[in-house]
Amino acid sequence: MTELNTLGLAEARDLLRKGETTSVGLTEACLNAIENAGALNAFVHKTPEIAMERAQAADARIKAGDAPSMCGLPVGIKDLFCTKGVESQAASAILEGFKPEYESTVSQKLADAGAVMLGKLNMDEFAMGSSNETSTYGNVVNPWRRGNDDAPLTPGGSSGGSASAVAADLCLAATGTDTGGSIRQPAAFTGITGIKPTYGRCSRWGIIAFASSLDQAGPMTKSVRDAAIMLEAMCGHDPKDSTSADLAVPDFEVMLTGDIKGKKIGIPKEYRMEGMPAEIEQLWADGTEMLKAAGAEIVDISLPHTKYALPAYYVIAPAEASSNLARYDGVRYGHRAQLSQGDGITEMYEKTRAEGFGHEVQRRVMIGTYVLSAGFYDAYYNRARRVRTLIKKDFEDVFAQGIDAILTPATPSAAFGLGEMTDADPVQMYLNDVFTVTVNLAGLPGISVPAGLDKQGLPLGLQLIGRPWEEGDLLNTAYALESAAGFVAKAGKWW
Amino acid sequence: MSIDQSTAAKVAKLARIKVEDDALPALASEFNTILGFIEQLNEVDVDGVEPMVSVTPMRLKRREDVVTDGNQQDKVLANAPDAREGFFAVPKVVE
Numbered sequence: 001m002t003e004l005n006t007l008g009l010a011e012a013r014d015l016l017r018k019g020e021t022t023s024v025g026l027t028e029a030c031l032n033a034i035e036n037a038g039a040l041n042a043f044v045h046k047t048p049e050i051a052m053e054r055a056q057a058a059d060a061r062i063k064a065g066d067a068p069s070m071c072g073l074p075v076g077i078k079d080l081f082c083t084k085g086v087e088s089q090a091a092s093a094i095l096e097g098f099k100p101e102y103e104s105t106v107s108q109k110l111a112d113a114g115a116v117m118l119g120k121l122n123m124d125e126f127a128m129g130s131s132n133e134t135s136t137y138g139n140v141v142n143p144w145r146r147g148n149d150d151a152p153l154t155p156g157g158s159s160g161g162s163a164s165a166v167a168a169d170l171c172l173a174a175t176g177t178d179t180g181g182s183i184r185q186p187a188a189f190t191g192i193t194g195i196k197p198t199y200g201r202c203s204r205w206g207i208i209a210f211a212s213s214l215d216q217a218g219p220m221t222k223s224v225r226d227a228a229i230m231l232e233a234m235c236g237h238d239p240k241d242s243t244s245a246d247l248a249v250p251d252f253e254v255m256l257t258g259d260i261k262g263k264k265i266g267i268p269k270e271y272r273m274e275g276m277p278a279e280i281e282q283l284w285a286d287g288t289e290m291l292k293a294a295g296a297e298i299v300d301i302s303l304p305h306t307k308y309a310l311p312a313y314y315v316i317a318p319a320e321a322s323s324n325l326a327r328y329d330g331v332r333y334g335h336r337a338q339l340s341q342g343d344g345i346t347e348m349y350e351k352t353r354a355e356g357f358g359h360e361v362q363r364r365v366m367i368g369t370y371v372l373s374a375g376f377y378d379a380y381y382n383r384a385r386r387v388r389t390l391i392k393k394d395f396e397d398v399f400a401q402g403i404d405a406i407l408t409p410a411t412p413s414a415a416f417g418l419g420e421m422t423d424a425d426p427v428q429m430y431l432n433d434v435f436t437v438t439v440n441l442a443g444l445p446g447i448s449v450p451a452g453l454d455k456q457g458l459p460l461g462l463q464l465i466g467r468p469w470e471e472g473d474l475l476n477t478a479y480a481l482e483s484a485a486g487f488v489a490k491a492g493k494w495w
Numbered sequence: 496m497s498i499d500q501s502t503a504a505k506v507a508k509l510a511r512i513k514v515e516d517d518a519l520p521a522l523a524s525e526f527n528t529i530l531g532f533i534e535q536l537n538e539v540d541v542d543g544v545e546p547m548v549s550v551t552p553m554r555l556k557r558r559e560d561v562v563t564d565g566n567q568q569d570k571v572l573a574n575a576p577d578a579r580e581g582f583f584a585v586p587k588v589v590e
Contacts, residue, residue: 097574098574099573099574100574101567101570101571101573101574198551199550199551200551200553213549213550239556239558242555242556243549243551243553243555245551245553246556305539307535308535308536308538308539310532311532311533311534311535311536312536314529314532314533315533315536322510326511329511330576331575331576331583331585332574332575332583333574333575333576334574334576335576336576336577339586343586344586344587344588345585345586345588346511347513347586348585348586349511350508350511350512350513351513353510353511353512353513354512354513354514357512362510362512363522363525363529365510365512366503366506366507366510366512366522366526367526367529367530368510369506369509369510370498370506370526370530371533373506373509380533380536382546383536383537383539383541384533384536385546385547385548386539386541386544386545386546386547387536387539387541388546388547388550389544389545389546389547390539390541390544392547392550425525425528426525426528426529427528427529427532430532441550442550443550443551468551
């Protein structure tokens, strides 16, 4: 018999409905897997009592024939989501001990859909990072290794705990958030599926803010079908987020027909980066062939401003972060520094923020402060926002030509070793998001699908980018790609 | 554009983050690396292009201007490092 924690959402749901397993059984299997996976450092606040309580309630609902879409399915929640009465600290020391008095809309929607919360997942501090090395809880370790080499690898970031936990079967699925690639890059590094929906699909209310015009929540799952199920439960209009879209949420799962005949798939020439590993290039070509064989029409396209997406992002995201993170002042929640005799309120702010924020967060807050400061606002911030308009127009132009989806690599490499980038300058780390960040700037939906292994045995992902609000169609194209790629590899258990 | 140590110190001050003097040279150097990367944006012709305000063209919703919650002082103060007599306590601000 398959161990219950290794199931995906759809399989577990079907077994539950048939009465062949119970939510309590699934939840116990996951809690047990979590207990034995300390080496991955994925779960940082465990909530077994909440989990068992919700699992029992779910079993009762299933028995009564009143089961909502995710009834009884155990999931992990990224630490960025505020969860009532449970530590929520965005992996930052500045929110040490913070227990929200309220629940984020997305985690509430999941609870309403019957999902069982197992605990909170590690991440980069305030979601700022691409390797999960900036967390106050320490690094997350990728369950995948290079062949027989036991050097620990990054699961990617910032949703690294979510990625590692799903890939290692500690939960059936997890929530992530994506500001520049933080769902799609770790999904690719760990051989799982991750979708960032259109900006406005998921409410941001109760998600600790990084860059508000870019942040979106999304599911990280073991299959495209699971992504469809969980995304539907997570999204929908919320009056508490003024940017949340008042649009009907379709049934994404029934849209998974696998039929993509006649769909136009764009291949953007600007994503063919200098120095891109041959294996990534090959994977991309293979993915293109798979979609073609499934009946799609392949079209070469151009997104001319691609090169400027990362520099624009590294103005806009830090600018918004410097404003959002101004609230951490040692007054209302979290850490406050010990003050010396004669220290006033300014010293309290400065010492609190120096002690509470890690290095990368401090750097980004200060860059943001600089680009917004008097005399530089126009030259940096306004220019970046103009470039962002052009980047979005690039996509609008190709969609106007009839392109249905765009295929690109998800990342410029496979997972790298923890610590390998320590001596690199910050820009080298930022390059991890080169294929994903355009999608956030344009507000589009993007999905990463595992598509192959490199010669060291590490997973590689492909990204599909869709039209705004057409997640259903995008998921269907991803489903066709997933079926053709037939990726079934799992990390060998060493932890 | 190059950032010197005094500019780095000024930025740290504006951001209300204490940076020790001996850490300023490294900080200024990191800023220069990042700003050097950002300078690429100067290659783009942005004449006549509007700065993006909202990525999705939607009109913000309006609601009645009425009280929607309140009376939760305990909850508001529950996570404060120093709360006294129903207030947030901070070091003396007014002499």
